[in-house]
Amino acid sequence: MDQPSTLVHVAIPRPLHTLLSYSVTAGEIPAVGVRVAVPLGKGVSVGLVLGVEAVAADSESEFAIKPIQAVLDTEPLADAHLLALLEWAARYYHCPLGEVIFSALPAALRKTKPLSKAMQRLLKPAAQPAAIAVEPDNALQLTASQQACLQSIQTWNAESTPRPVLLHGITGSGKTEIYLRLMTPLLAAGKQVLVIVPEIGLTPQLLTRFAHFFAEIPTVCLHSGLSDGERFKAWLRARSGQAQIIIGTRSAIFTPAPSLALIVIDEEHDASLKQQDGFRYHGRDLAIKRAQMLAIPVLLGSATPALESLYNVQTGRYRYLRLEQRPGSARPPALQVQDTRPFELQAGLTPDTLQALRNTLLRGEQAMVFLNRRGFAPALYCPSCGWQADCAHCSVKMTWHARRNRLVCHHCGAEQATPTECPSCKNPQLTTQGQGTERLELLLQNHFSGFPVVRIDRDSTSRKGELEEKLSAVRTNEPLILVGTQMLAKGHDFPNLTLVVIMDIDHALLSTDYRALERLGQLLVQVAGRAGRATKAGQVILQTSQPQHPLLQQLVGQGYTPFAKQLLEDRARWSFPPYGYHALIRASSETLEPALRLLEFIAERLKASEQVIQCLGPVPAPIEKRANRYRAQLLLGSKQRGALHTALDFLLAGGVKLRGCSGVRWSIDVDPVDFS
Known part of the structure; x- marks a missing residue:
């Protein structure tokens, strides 16, 4: 047989x-x-x-x-x-x-x-750590509001099927202290905790904080800044159960953890939690799904919650807690909107701002100037014939990096030597337009020669250890000016930093991207929150040529919550997320026509299938050419999540083949956050 x-x-x-x-x-x-x-x-x-x-x-x-x-x-x-x-x-x-x-x-x-x-x-699985007495180092006394939040979360987490909890705390309100207290009994029982952060730059500071609080608890860190070997060893320690605290960026949500008892998502609003190529998942959403599958609690923390999270609070999917005060004598900073139009600017700064920086330094305090654009200048051009230094591979201008004297494309990474004369008319007097962090650093060094200027962006922290070295210089509390990009927007605590200057927000105020204003509001609140976190009063100067913009006035005058409520009302009017659901189909090819043709074919096929969805496009992508490929996109929308997924299943089940479209690459991005 x-x-x-x-x-x-x-x-x-x-x-x-x-x-x-x-x-x-x-x-x-x-x-x-x-x-x-x-x-x-x-x-x-x-x-x-x-x-x-x-x-x-x-x-x-x-x-x-x-x-x-x-x-x-x-x-x-x-x-x-x-x-x-x-x-x-x-x-x-x-x-x-x-x-x-x-x-x-x-x-x-x-x-x-x-x-x-x-x-x-x-x-091979390690023996589960035995229950131990966890005695924190340097534990701070919780305020009454912190204690009330902690008790509420502990009560909710004890339910058989706990709902996600959104902890909405203003910057500096002590959300991390609540995370630590929530973890303590779980770690004492030998359980594991997963903490997800959006940026690599936040992990060293968080590791230090956790090491001080849980000196005897084995902790691992997982992020792309580690070597493959370091990452694999950390993964193995988490998988075996040896490491009880796992801290990482978005991909850490896939780390095996046999005794996982709690997931914490810090800065849950941050767009960095969404993977933007390949497998385009959202780390926050998968964390919530993982916690649901395990019937364990998940805590989301932010000073500026995502609109989707606030909507989930409104509909009862999430529980909600608010921390509205900073511990001790620390108070939220005073915010001043400064109209840049009447002034002659120096590297983008007004005379009043320069004086405020000088006054801060003379008081022995620190200041931060925030500009979310690295390099010396975003454009190099010829004033004689109008030639501009465009990237040969992308439909964008190249950024001039003065220290290296190189032109760099921040989209494809292409570099070239800076020309000594105009390639078109041979004019030797090329000039720049706009400003980046490198130019700002040079101006401030010249203007305040007696004080250090510390620049923190991707260029100045590319080598291992550079970021921590620069942050250590700031933590000495000596008077200095910190210049940086969004790497400094969240998580960092500098006690002697009392002045924050925020530059160049006008492009977001005038953007056609429906997510731009939400991101701007979050960024402004997060950056402003770096000022006045200890006993000294903080001040924020917001430079703009659009001081009368109604949503900016609402954000400054009323705060983030009314601002977010208004944005939600606007989204509801157009059935945009979270009141509707989107998927973005991207296509790229060596010329634009085949990509557009393939997306037109997809749109026609979906319409013929009588799927209950809306097709917007196809249109060229905002950055039409990137890395020598032309890009187009088709936005699919529906008021029903199930209908959108049924349409995508239908699309994939039949395959997408069209004569004349060979060489076209296409992909699906569900719940997109970036349309560039």
Whole structure:
């Protein structure tokens, strides 16, 4: 009698929306969750086993089924919960499952290479840490409002199916202290806590804070600034249960944690939590889904909650708490809107602002000038013939970096030497327009020669350790001026920083992107919140040529909550998120026409299918050309989430093929936050 044979169903890191099946012999049946090496075309691919099926030996198949080549792991890399989360994410974001799974694994596990015996041993689950008495270092006394918030969260988290909690606390109100107190009993019981932050720059400071508070608790950090080896070791410690505190950026949401008991999302509003290429997931939303699947609490903290989160509070999906005061004598800073139109500016700064900076330094205090544009100047041009330094590969201008004397495209990374004369008319007197952090740094150094000027942006902190070195200089509390981009907008606590100057917000006030005003409001409140966080009074100067803009006046005069309420009312009027649902289909090709033609075909196909959705476009992308490819986009919208996903399923089920569109790449972005 023929013996039954076994098939394994495998996900591979390729753009396939199906699993591949391979045969195995009786003695080498792999467990679900382990890697295998499988034949693929003329080569070999790594795959992850997602299913094992026994079939009759005499059963017929339409295709010849190949055997796997090797089982690469002795232990599953992901448990059933994590695999279920990844499968859900692949369905929701309409991304091939294999690409989702392997983007969630460390680089060392994306290869057809077995791990060393030492690494294999680390894959075995460690004994769960025994319950211990956790005694915090340097614990601050909670205020009455902090204590009330903590008690409410603890009560809600004890429910059998806890709802997400949104902690809306003004900058400097002590949200982190509540995180720490909430974690204490869980860590004492041997459980694990996952803390997600939006920026790499926030992780060193947070690690230091946690290390002081939980001196004896093993902690790991996961972010893209680590080497592959460092990241893999941290992943292994979390997976084995050895590390109880896991701190990381958005991809850390996929970290295995067998004893996970709480997820904290700090700065939950931040757009950096959304992945912008490949598998375009949102870290906050997947954190909420993971907590729901495990029936564990999730806490979202922000001084400027996302409109989606405030809407979820209104509809009862989230619980809500508010912290409206800073501890001790610290008070929110005074905010002054300064009209730039009457002034002759120096590197974008008004004479009044320069005087305010001087007064701050002379008092022995620190100031910060915020400009979200790096480089010396965003445009180099010829005043004689009008030539401009455009990127040859993108439809944008190149930024001049004076210290390196290079022109750099901030979109594709292309660089070139700065010309000594106009390439068009040979005029040797080229000039610049606009300002960046590098130009601002030079002006301030010349203007305040007796005081340090510390610039913090991606260019000045590219080498490992540079960011922490610069932040350490600020923490000496010596008088200085801090110049930087959005890397400084959140999370940092500088006790002697009393003045914040915010420059160049007009483009956001005048933008056609419906998310621009929300991002602007969040940025202004977050940046302003760096001032006056200790005992000294803080001041914020907001420079703009649009001081009468009604929403800006509302934000400054009434605060973030009424501002956000107005934006929600505007969104409801147009059925924009969170009152409707969007998916953005992007296409790119070597010329614009094939990309537009493919998107027109998709739009016609969806309309013919009678799906209950709206198609807006196709149109060229705001940045039409990037890295030598022309880009177009089609926005799909619906008042019903299910209808939108049904339309996307319909689109993918039939495939998208159109004559004359070879070489066109296209992708789906569900719940997009960036339309550039």
